[in-house]
Amino acid sequence: MLHLRTLFGRKSFGGLSPADRLALVDEGALFVMRSLQQAGCEAYLVGGCVRDLAMGLVPHDWDIAVSSKPEETVQALEAAGIYAVDGGGRRFGTVIAVYGGVNYEVTTFRREVYGADAHRPASVSFADSIGEDLARRDFTVNAMALDGEGRLYDPAGGLKDLADRKLRTVGEAAERFREDALRLFRACRFLGQLDFLADRSLVDGMAPAFSRVSGLSLERVRSEVERLLVTAHAGRGLDLLVRSGLCRCACRVRENGQDTEVPILPELSHLVDLPQMKQFHKYDAWYHTLAVVEAAPARRIVRWAALLHDVGKGMPGVRHVEGEKITDYNHDHVGAAMAEEILRRWRFPEKDVHQIAWLVANHMKFHYFANVQEADVVKWVRRLAMQREFASQKELIGTIREMTDLCKADIIGCGRPFSATEGHEAFGRCMMDVAASIPVSAGELHYDRRTIEALGPAVAEGMKNLLLRVQTGELKNEPDRLYRAALRFRKRHGHDE
Numbered sequence: 490m491l492h493l494r495t496l497f498g499r500k501s502f503g504g505l506s507p508a509d510r511l512a513l514v515d516e517g518a519l520f521v522m523r524s525l526q527q528a529g530c531e532a533y534l535v536g537g538c539v540r541d542l543a544m545g546l547v548p549h550d551w552d553i554a555v556s557s558k559p560e561e562t563v564q565a566l567e568a569a570g571i572y573a574v575d576g577g578g579r580r581f582g583t584v585i586a587v588y589g590g591v592n593y594e595v596t597t598f599r600r601e602v603y604g605a606d607a608h609r610p611a612s613v614s615f616a617d618s619i620g621e622d623l624a625r626r627d628f629t630v631n632a633m634a635l636d637g638e639g640r641l642y643d644p645a646g647g648l649k650d651l652a653d654r655k656l657r658t659v660g661e662a663a664e665r666f667r668e669d670a671l672r673l674f675r676a677c678r679f680l681g682q683l684d685f686l687a688d689r690s691l692v693d694g695m696a697p698a699f700s701r702v703s704g705l706s707l708e709r710v711r712s713e714v715e716r717l718l719v720t721a722h723a724g725r726g727l728d729l730l731v732r733s734g735l736c737r738c739a740c741r742v743r744e745n746g747q748d749t750e751v752p753i754l755p756e757l758s759h760l761v762d763l764p765q766m767k768q769f770h771k772y773d774a775w776y777h778t779l780a781v782v783e784a785a786p787a788r789r790i791v792r793w794a795a796l797l798h799d800v801g802k803g804m805p806g807v808r809h810v811e812g813e814k815i816t817d818y819n820h821d822h823v824g825a826a827m828a829e830e831i832l833r834r835w836r837f838p839e840k841d842v843h844q845i846a847w848l849v850a851n852h853m854k855f856h857y858f859a860n861v862q863e864a865d866v867v868k869w870v871r872r873l874a875m876q877r878e879f880a881s882q883k884e885l886i887g888t889i890r891e892m893t894d895l896c897k898a899d900i901i902g903c904g905r906p907f908s909a910t911e912g913h914e915a916f917g918r919c920m921m922d923v924a925a926s927i928p929v930s931a932g933e934l935h936y937d938r939r940t941i942e943a944l945g946p947a948v949a950e951g952m953k954n955l956l957l958r959v960q961t962g963e964l965k966n967e968p969d970r971l972y973r974a975a976l977r978f979r980k981r982h983g984h985d986e
């Protein structure tokens with residue numbers, strides 16, 4: 490994200506003059522707001538964009554709250570030459586204004602009344618003031634507004650919390666979480682996204698709302714947790730998720746007309762305070778896990794692998810303690826089985842389940858190969874290409890890239906410097922180079938029409954044979970050699986046309 494901090498100089502956003510604040514606002518958003526004001530409506534920038542501005546960040550979108558009802562909003566925008574579409578039933582009160590090729594959401598002030606549903610309000614109605622609209626919002630830093638004159642509205646004290654880097658709910662935490670249990674997960678996500686700490690009142694208000702989590706759909710929970718996982722400070726949010734006990738709650742998935750409970754991530758709880766050998770590890774297993782997640786690149790697959798890479802540690806049958814000596818042999822394979830179960834339960838596509846579990850299962854092997862000169866990397870890659878675990882060479886190379894990044898993060902997560910990862914990077918590159926020379930599927934053989942014609946009706950069987958022989962290193966992946974091998978194969982197998 491871009492930083493605007495230099496524009497503020499030493500001042501905080503609150504300390505800037507209204508004109509200086511406006512200078513930071515997107516021109517299109519300002520034009521939309523001013524057009525609404527000219528039609529006699531009250532219009533404000535609200536939510537994430539005001540928070541991001543106040544943090545010195547460039548907002549990724551600009552939401553506007555307005556006093557007018559949707560039909561009036563559309564009229565006011567069209568009168569100013571702005572293309573506008575009513576969001577309709579799905580987006581209550583929201584009009585999309587399109588200006589300069591950018592979409593701006595313009596939403597009528599709202600109030601919400603919550604009821605039986607764990608996330609959706611029982612009723613939503615239009616409110617009369619921006620104050621009411623801000624009061625329904627989740628966290629104080631998300632409940633600020635900026636008007637077209639650059640005046641800031643901050644009834645919940647968001648600016649102070651922002652300066653203190655504290656996430657706090659608007660109003661009583663337990664009540665706000667009970668109204669909409671998804672806010673529990675949003676809280677974790679914002680800690681990771683904003684690099685904030687949770688206010689004590691927010692933490693204390695979580696458990697009283699846990700009974701409502703069972704009413705949340707897996708889809709919503711998964712989306713928030715996955716967003717959290719790729720944030721810059723994911724460790725903060727994951728720590729709250731686990732230590733608060735939220736990870737031990739279950740949400741639900743509806744399939745074929747039936748609800749099934751889906752436990753969130755109870756498997757992570759046992760890592761908290763789990764000791765490790767001081768000789769290799771500076772931290773306990775949970776702190777180490779969080780450090781590895783944050784050290785891994787912000788990509789979904791490698792972050793999941795980082796979160797689950799040591800989940801098998803401390804499990805019965807894995808952990809052995811003899812005096813000072815603590816071992817977790819086989820934690821990689823036990824962890825991979827646990828990862829598979831978690832990710833299937835989360836209804837991940839099979840390809841993702843396989844890739845993440847593979848990374849967990851093989852991370853110790855990669856460390857071993859990267860550290861031991863005599864280890865035969867070519868043999869390992871050949872075997873991987875032949876195992877049919879990967880659909881293509883591209884997939885195999887991509888997975889080796891993820892593995893290299895996972896294991897580098899694993900080293901940093903042990904409290905070691907970045908320079909200690911150089912050997913792993915070099916080994917990973919070497920492994921990728923080897924993989925680039927070995928086909929994984931028959932489509933990656935460099936054959937031409939002659940080979941296909943030579944194999945005739947035995948083409949399927951013949952190509953399988955050629956692929957295997959190229960993979961073992963017995964045959965070169967070149968058109969002439971493949972053609973000659975095809976002729977010999979055909980002769981040996983003597984198929985009739």
Ligand code: ATP
Pocket residue numbers: 535536537538625626627628631632669671672675
């Ligand atoms: P991001 O930068 O991640 O988009 P955001 O603050 O814009 O952050 P959104 O989920 O896009 O987050 O929501 C926009 C605004 O709507 C929030 O800032 C908040 O004021 C309000 N909001 C969204 N979801 C909720 C909720 N579940 N409960 C209360 N207020 C909410």
Ligand code: MG
Pocket residue numbers: 537550
């Ligand atoms: Mg947003």
